[in-house]
Amino acid sequence: MTRWVGASVPRKDGIGKATGQARYADDLVFPGMLHGRTIRSTVPRGRVRSVQLDFDPTGFTVVDFHDIPGRNACELIEQDQPFLVERDVRHMAEPIVLLAHEDRERLLAATVDIEYDADTPVFDPLESQGVLKAIDIVKGDVDAALAKADLIVEGTYRTGHQEHVYIEPNGVVAVPEEDGVVVYGSLQCPFYVIKALKSLLGASRHIRVVQTETGGGFGGKEEYPSMIAGHAVLLALKSGRPVKIIYDRVEDMVATTKRHPSIVRHRTGVTRDGRLVAMDVEVVLDGGAYVTLSPVVLSRGCIHAAGPYRCDNTRIRGRAMFTNTPPNGAFRGFGAPQTEFAIEVHMERIAETLGMDSVTLRELNALAPGDTTATGQVMRDDCSARLVLDEAVRRTDFRAKRDAYRGSNRAVGLSLFYHGAGFTGGGERTLNSKARLDLTERGVRIAVGSTEIGQGTRTMHAQIVAEAMGIPYEAVEVAQPDTSVVADSGPTVASRTCMVVGKILEECAVEMKTRLGAMSPAEYFAKHGGFSVLRKFEPPDWVEWDDHTYRGDAYATFAWGCDVVELEIDRDTFEVRPIALTAVHEFGRPIHPALARGQIEGGTAQGMGYALLEHVVMRNGAMANAQLTNYIIPTSLDTPEFDVVMLENPYPGGPFGAKGLGELPMDGPAPAVVNALRALALDVREVPATPEHLAECASR
Amino acid sequence: MRFTLNGETREAASPPMSRLLDVLREEFGLTGTKEGCGEGECGACTVLVEGEPVCSCLVPLVQVDGATVQTIEGLGDDHPLQHAFMNEVGAQCGICTPGMIMAALSLGDSPSLDEVKVALAGNLCRCTGYSAIYRAILKVKSP
Numbered sequence: 006m007t008r009w010v011g012a013s014v015p016r017k018d019g020i021g022k023a024t025g026q027a028r029y030a031d032d033l034v035f036p037g038m039l040h041g042r043t044i045r046s047t048v049p050r051g052r053v054r055s056v057q058l059d060f061d062p063t064g065f066t067v068v069d070f071h072d073i074p075g076r077n078a079c080e081l082i083e084q085d086q087p088f089l090v091e092r093d094v095r096h097m098a099e100p101i102v103l104l105a106h107e108d109r110e111r112l113l114a115a116t117v118d119i120e121y122d123a124d125t126p127v128f129d130p131l132e133s134q135g136v137l138k139a140i141d142i143v144k145g146d147v148d149a150a151l152a153k154a155d156l157i158v159e160g161t162y163r164t165g166h167q168e169h170v171y172i173e174p175n176g177v178v179a180v181p182e183e184d185g186v187v188v189y190g191s192l193q194c195p196f197y198v199i200k201a202l203k204s205l206l207g208a209s210r211h212i213r214v215v216q217t218e219t220g221g222g223f224g225g226k227e228e229y230p231s232m233i234a235g236h237a238v239l240l241a242l243k244s245g246r247p248v249k250i251i252y253d254r255v256e257d258m259v260a261t262t263k264r265h266p267s268i269v270r271h272r273t274g275v276t277r278d279g280r281l282v283a284m285d286v287e288v289v290l291d292g293g294a295y296v297t298l299s300p301v302v303l304s305r306g307c308i309h310a311a312g313p314y315r316c317d318n319t320r321i322r323g324r325a326m327f328t329n330t331p332p333n334g335a336f337r338g339f340g341a342p343q344t345e346f347a348i349e350v351h352m353e354r355i356a357e358t359l360g361m362d363s364v365t366l367r368e369l370n371a372l373a374p375g376d377t378t379a380t381g382q383v384m385r386d387d388c389s390a391r392l393v394l395d396e397a398v399r400r401t402d403f404r405a406k407r408d409a410y411r412g413s414n415r416a417v418g419l420s421l422f423y424h425g426a427g428f429t430g431g432g433e434r435t436l437n438s439k440a441r442l443d444l445t446e447r448g449v450r451i452a453v454g455s456t457e458i459g460q461g462t463r464t465m466h467a468q469i470v471a472e473a474m475g476i477p478y479e480a481v482e483v484a485q486p487d488t489s490v491v492a493d494s495g496p497t498v499a500s501r502t503c504m505v506v507g508k509i510l511e512e513c514a515v516e517m518k519t520r521l522g523a524m525s526p527a528e529y530f531a532k533h534g535g536f537s538v539l540r541k542f543e544p545p546d547w548v549e550w551d552d553h554t555y556r557g558d559a560y561a562t563f564a565w566g567c568d569v570v571e572l573e574i575d576r577d578t579f580e581v582r583p584i585a586l587t588a589v590h591e592f593g594r595p596i597h598p599a600l601a602r603g604q605i606e607g608g609t610a611q612g613m614g615y616a617l618l619e620h621v622v623m624r625n626g627a628m629a630n631a632q633l634t635n636y637i638i639p640t641s642l643d644t645p646e647f648d649v650v651m652l653e654n655p656y657p658g659g660p661f662g663a664k665g666l667g668e669l670p671m672d673g674p675a676p677a678v679v680n681a682l683r684a685l686a687l688d689v690r691e692v693p694a695t696p697e698h699l700a701e702c703a704s705r
Numbered sequence: 706m707r708f709t710l711n712g713e714t715r716e717a718a719s720p721p722m723s724r725l726l727d728v729l730r731e732e733f734g735l736t737g738t739k740e741g742c743g744e745g746e747c748g749a750c751t752v753l754v755e756g757e758p759v760c761s762c763l764v765p766l767v768q769v770d771g772a773t774v775q776t777i778e779g780l781g782d783d784h785p786l787q788h789a790f791m792n793e794v795g796a797q798c799g800i801c802t803p804g805m806i807m808a809a810l811s812l813g814d815s816p817s818l819d820e821v822k823v824a825l826a827g828n829l830c831r832c833t834g835y836s837a838i839y840r841a842i843l844k845v846k847s848p
Contacts, residue, residue, distance in 0.1 A: 013794070015791055015792060016791060016794065016796070018796075018799065019790070019791030019792075019794075019796060020782065020787065020788075020791050021799070022790075022791075022796040022798075022799025022802045023786075023787035023788070023790040023791050023795075023796055023799075023802055023806065024737070024777065024778075024780070024781075024782045024787055025735075025736070025737020025738070025776070025777035025778055025802075025803040026737065026782070027799050028736070029736075029739070029800065031736075031739075031740065032730075032736035169831075170829075170831050171798070171800075171831060172739075172741040172747055172749055172798070172800045172801050172829060172830070172831055173739065173741065173749075173798070173800040174741070218799065219798065220739070220741075220798045220799065220800025220801075221797075221798040221800060221831050221832055222798075223831070253743055254741070254742040254743060254744070458798060459797035459798030459799065459832045460797065461794075461797070599793070599794045599837070600794055602794075602837070603794045603797055603832070603833055603834075603837050606833060606834035606835075606836045606837065607797065607831070607832045607833045607834045608834075609834060610833075610834030610835070611831065611834075632742070632744060632746070633741075633742045633744065633746035633747055633829070634744060634746055638829060638831065639834075640825075640826050640827075640829060641821075641822040641823075641825045641826050641828075641835045641838075641839075642822055642823070642826045644834055644835050644836075646836075647834060647836055
């Protein structure tokens with residue numbers, strides 16, 4: 006029995022948020038502070054011919070690329086994306102000039118005339134000649150197996166952009182300090198920002214990054230805040246004053262990252278009795294104008310592309326392509342929602358072709374312990390594909406409902422999915438994350454760079470430490486992520502904050518407890534003073550991965566899910582009304598059941614928006630509906646009732662058996678919705694399935 | 706411009722066409738009211754004017770001349786809805802929370818789930834899928 010782990014204790018940050026006292030980036034005010042603004046490109050591709058300031062410069066600070074003391078490249082996987090355009094423009098809304106002024110009205114009224122020599126842009130990833138990253142996964146002999154298959158089913162599936170719509174837009178404040186600068190910001194990865202700023206500023210300037218309370222991230226504040234921080238720092242250093250840059254909603258939607266659009270093509274060989282014998286998959290992602298995180302998004306997308314199924318002959322060919330649109334980036338699920346949409350809709354079509362029950366097809370092929378994935382990873386006992394499928398089918402009485410609704414305007418649809426937790430392949434080993442626990446006069450303090458972005462980092466980490474040390478939850482405090490104070494526990498991404506960082510904290514706590522002996526933290530502190538325990542992450546010793554051949558254990562473990570959605574369609578307007586959604590998830594063990602449930606409900610709602618509502622309209626390389634008036638996310642009235650089931654199958658490598666959870670719920674809703682629409686005789690192969698698109702499908 | 710803010714009579718010096726949101730946040734330092742979209746779609750800036758929920762990003766200061774305005778700060782730190790939002794995890798990232806709570810205040814006694822949904826339809830939350838917010842509100846309003 007555990008006391009704190011498994012209990013829904015009050016959130017550490019709950020009351021601050023419920024009283025409005027929590028401080029977000031835009032709530033910070035510093036004496037002498039200026040407001041910053043970014044002047045952006047208005048062509049999708051070309052060269053800057055001239056830049057003309059068309060305002061009275063009194064009181065303004067103006068920055069362009071000449072003001073960069075170090076390297077004009079936003080350091081990430083590659084160094085190809087400039088902080089400020091020097092000459093070549095590769096997408097709309099690319100930053101060119103920065104302005105700052107203490108009066109916001111004057112700042113917004115200032116105009117800058119930029120002339121360009123325009124080039125012909127490329128918007129279609131299938132027409133692009135620029136391969137940003139290629140990945141090939143090969144298992145067995147696909148061509149031979151396809152030749153011998155009883156049937157071959159083919160299909161092409163598409164997904165569109167998706168905008169994060171964290172309700173707090175991006176924002177940072179840069180404040181000059183004696184020998185350097187401190188950045189306060191709404192962000193997920195303070196140590197990414199530090200790395201980018203060090204490259205930008207060169208020299209040995211002292212830089213500190215502090216995460217303020219962050220109003221949602223979902224991946225959207227993983228890489229882009231480094232860019233905004235760079236801009237604010239350049240303005241702050243030139244003016245010698247604090248500079249705040251807060252994007253408004255339009256700028257946030259037009260300029261920052263989105264989910265990668267995808268085109269996934271399947272050719273699958275099956276036997277008449279429904280066994281998958283060959284899977285040939287091609288994945289194309291639209292990377293946008295710079296590399297940013299696209300190689301790793303493609304990697305996760307490809308690894309998940311064969312779905313949670315066994316098949317001895319699998320070939321997955323992935324390409325991320327350059328186009329002249331703003332770079333696409335991290336978004337909850339990170340490539341997997343796109344490819345799992347494709348395979349789950351394809352499975353439904355395979356069943357249809359075979360004349361077979363699609364649940365039976367999944368039962369026959371679902372991964373089980375001992376089976377191998379496309380990368381050759383052997384499933385261990387924590388593989389739960391059948392567990393979640395069986396429970397979802399039983400609980401919803403899926404087959405009976407499906408049959409009963411036939412011929413009506415109501416239908417049910419199902420999807421089976423999985424999500425690898427933590428960085429892909431050798432990523433966790435390379436990250437070499439650290440966590441630290443401090444013994445203080447108040448008790449124990451967690452000092453990690455993992456950020457609270459709503460998911461409950463502070464609370465869940467404190468529970469793990471309290472449990473492992475046998476001390477009250479209230480005696481554990483959590484330091485605000487400040488890069489000069491906390492240990493670099495790696496980025497807050499990839500469903501790794503609980504499973505990976507939580508595990509290091511558990512080990513820190515065990516070590517601290519041993520050192521305290523029979524004494525309480527207070528007794529020890531009174532007698533000997535404080536001390537700290539710092540530990541590094543050690544991946545399980547059996548994890549093997551070859552980045553060149555793409556063979557091995559892609560993830561230490563996977564979380565599993567099965568969604569069943571029930572919906573109704575209006576045959577005149579093609580409006581779809583989701584009625585209920587059952588989400589059966591297995592993610593080891595919930596540390597905090599109410600927080601875990603919140604992740605599942607919230608991620609599922611986001612997935613429902615992806616499925617039905619969220620349509621990014623791109624015109625001439627820029628988002629044309631960059632407003633919440635016409636980019637529609639689910640409201641309370643669009644969101645169905647959720648029936649959430651959390652099954653347990655502890656993972657020995659996680660803290661108290663926990664796996665990663667945050668991204669899993671995003672993978673299931675879109676294919677479940679489209680599979681329900683298929684039961685209504687609508688042959689849908691892309692999302693969002695807007696009424697306009699469904700009308701098109703119906704008239705085909 | 707004079708109005709009653711969280712129970713006290715206050716004089717505002719901002720220009721009459723200033724957004725009420727900016728007056729609250731910048732002139733009075735009440736930063737619990739948040740800006741999410743600036744066009745009345747997200748509801749993060751919801752405050753009560755004469756007891757009715759409004760998006761303070763759409764209301765010019767002149768319009769509240771002589772009126773009563775209540776913000777999240779006016780609830781103090783011990784309101785049952787605040788505790789319920791904390792205990793039911795109705796707040797994740799927290800940026801929509803003050804606006805959600807202000808919108809919920811306008812609900813009558815013992816609302817049904819459908820009434821709660823309608824009352825919150827102008828307040829976007831991207832974290833919770835709304836369910837935990839319903840649980841928090843119903844716990845207080847329809848125990």
